[in-house]
Amino acid sequence: MSQPRIAPLPTLPLFHKVEGRKAVVVGMSEGARWKEELLAAAGAKVLRLKDGWAPDDLTGAALAVADLPDEAEARRFAAAARAAGVPVNLVDRPELCDVQFGTIVNRSPILLAISTDGAAPMLGQSIRTRVESVLPLGLSAWAKAAKAWRPRLRERLDRFADRRAFWQRFTEAAWTNAARAPEESDFEALLDGAPQFAAGSVTLVGAGPGDPELLTLKAMRALQAATVILYDNLVGPEVLELARREAKRIAVGKKGHGPSCRQADINARIVALALAGETVVRLKGGDPGIFGRATEEIAACRAAGVPVSIVPGISAAQGAAASLGLSLTERKRARRVQFVTGHGADGRLPDDIDWGSVADRKVTTILYMSRQTLGEFARRALAKGLDPATPAVAVASATLPDEARVAGTIADIDRLAEALPPSAPVTILIGWVARDVARAVAPAQIVPFPKALAS
Numbered sequence: 001m002s003q004p005r006i007a008p009l010p011t012l013p014l015f016h017k018v019e020g021r022k023a024v025v026v027g028m029s030e031g032a033r034w035k036e037e038l039l040a041a042a043g044a045k046v047l048r049l050k051d052g053w054a055p056d057d058l059t060g061a062a063l064a065v066a067d068l069p070d071e072a073e074a075r076r077f078a079a080a081a082r083a084a085g086v087p088v089n090l091v092d093r094p095e096l097c098d099v100q101f102g103t104i105v106n107r108s109p110i111l112l113a114i115s116t117d118g119a120a121p122m123l124g125q126s127i128r129t130r131v132e133s134v135l136p137l138g139l140s141a142w143a144k145a146a147k148a149w150r151p152r153l154r155e156r157l158d159r160f161a162d163r164r165a166f167w168q169r170f171t172e173a174a175w176t177n178a179a180r181a182p183e184e185s186d187f188e189a190l191l192d193g194a195p196q197f198a199a200g201s202v203t204l205v206g207a208g209p210g211d212p213e214l215l216t217l218k219a220m221r222a223l224q225a226a227t228v229i230l231y232d233n234l235v236g237p238e239v240l241e242l243a244r245r246e247a248k249r250i251a252v253g254k255k256g257h258g259p260s261c262r263q264a265d266i267n268a269r270i271v272a273l274a275l276a277g278e279t280v281v282r283l284k285g286g287d288p289g290i291f292g293r294a295t296e297e298i299a300a301c302r303a304a305g306v307p308v309s310i311v312p313g314i315s316a317a318q319g320a321a322a323s324l325g326l327s328l329t330e331r332k333r334a335r336r337v338q339f340v341t342g343h344g345a346d347g348r349l350p351d352d353i354d355w356g357s358v359a360d361r362k363v364t365t366i367l368y369m370s371r372q373t374l375g376e377f378a379r380r381a382l383a384k385g386l387d388p389a390t391p392a393v394a395v396a397s398a399t400l401p402d403e404a405r406v407a408g409t410i411a412d413i414d415r416l417a418e419a420l421p422p423s424a425p426v427t428i429l430i431g432w433v434a435r436d437v438a439r440a441v442a443p444a445q446i447v448p449f450p451k452a453l454a455s
Contacts, residue, residue, distance in 0.1 A: 010117040011100060016087075018062050019043030024086075026053045026077065027067030031091040035065045035101060053077065058084040063099070067091035094118030103128045107140040109147060133220040136178035145182040146170065156191060166190055176279060178225055179309075200274035202301050203281050204288040206313015207231070209427075211399035212238040214319065218311045223247075226281035228273050230266065234285025234425055236400070243281075263293055267300035274306040285425075287315040291341050291368050315339075316427045317366040320398040324405070324429070324437050333432040334364040342370025342377050342428075349373040355384035364431035371426055375414040386410060390431065391438035396424035407438045 023044040025036045039046050049057060058064055064081040068074040068090065078096045081088035090096040094117070102113035103124040112131060114124045146167075157163050169190045173182075179201075203222045208214040215223075223229070223243040231240065233253030240249060252261045252269070266282075273280045284292045288310055301308035317339065321328050328337045338357060344350040358365055358381050370377055374394075382388055392413035395405045402424075406416040410430055420426060 011115060013113065021062035022047060022060055024057055024061045024064045029067040032067040055080045058086050061086045063087055065089045105131050105135060107135060110139055110143045133217050134224045136221045136225060138178035138180065139174060141181035142174035149187055200277045201279055201307040202270050202274050203309050203311060204294055204297060205281050205283050205311045206287040207235045207239050207283050207285050208314040209286055209316045209319030209399045210236055210397060212242060214314045214399060216311065219313060222281050222311055226279050228278045229281045229283055230270060231283040232285050235283050263296055267297055270297060271300050271304045271306055275304065287313045290315050290339055316398050320395040320427045320429060323399055323403060324393065326433055326437060328364045328433060330433050334362055336363045338363055339366050341368050342373040349376050355381060359385040361387060364433050367428035367430065370428055374417055378410050378414050381410060391434040393429045393434050393437050394420060394426050396420040396426045398427055
């Protein structure tokens, strides 16, 4: 006996046309209501029975659904539906079901249905979430275009092989250009066999503070669409692992007080790649708009006529605050948050810091890139009137498994921070919102992740 080509299936996955047809839904539960909405979305004429049912209600139905707590009544409903030749679904009773509703990913007319054969619905929902994160929303427009173009294609191309080649080009174009809807010119270009799409594009993507699960859905989709990714030193391998396998990865990181890629060279490279037709993702740690040199890269792209967009990310400040279990603002203690860099173009503490703003008791200051200048920052802030008792927390590798923190006051945070791993990126949080964190940690004590610090 030959080996079967398909492994055994618990159910047969089908897509059921119900538009304009009768569908019966019995019950008042949330599950019954949700299935009513699904059926209506598919165009069915739903008969909703809230206070009981009779066998005649099932006549001519394309599908029957019920949520009936009583076991005997549920069995009677299933039997009546089958007697009427109607496929039946009983909510939370898979043993009585002819059909089951899967978890749906909707990119209409593209539909993905996920089933666990009723064994683990929440697992199915988690799979849907992961699929949602990488499936571009724009594919819907391309699928609609395919449906509209198919009859015209048969008129223009007689040979099956030619039509197949067209759809192969179409598929590549859809993934490459998922951020935009297709146009009439795309149809003609694909027919010619040499589509002239946009020269390429650049997307500045915030990779977040380190934890790959903090990436936004839009960031995930950008990574999946990219053909080339230029990434910083702060972007870890776990984040890069989420990118499209075929994408070329280029490290362009800059290190303070160490070897670095020149910003002008990075600008030129992303522009050249985009002009060569690549879909470029410039992947930056945290949020690209916070000390990420985004302005220069955007200007370079615009000057060259390259389409450029930004996908924001969770900043190191937000990641550190969430890990510490505190809010960066409080009604009575901190009405403002400010981001300050401790690292100027020459590697020194910038001369144009607004020290009066730093000394404001009702502001939370987040200090970036200050491993070499933290001591000078603290001394100058104190000299300009910052209360020496102001709480301060230094967080190394925020949100990552090896995260570590020290806490104290602005007067001693420089000394305490020396105990943190020397190569780890450090974010300094200064302000009275951190008062409980500062009290919870003894001087010079390093607290590793994930021990909670907030009281």
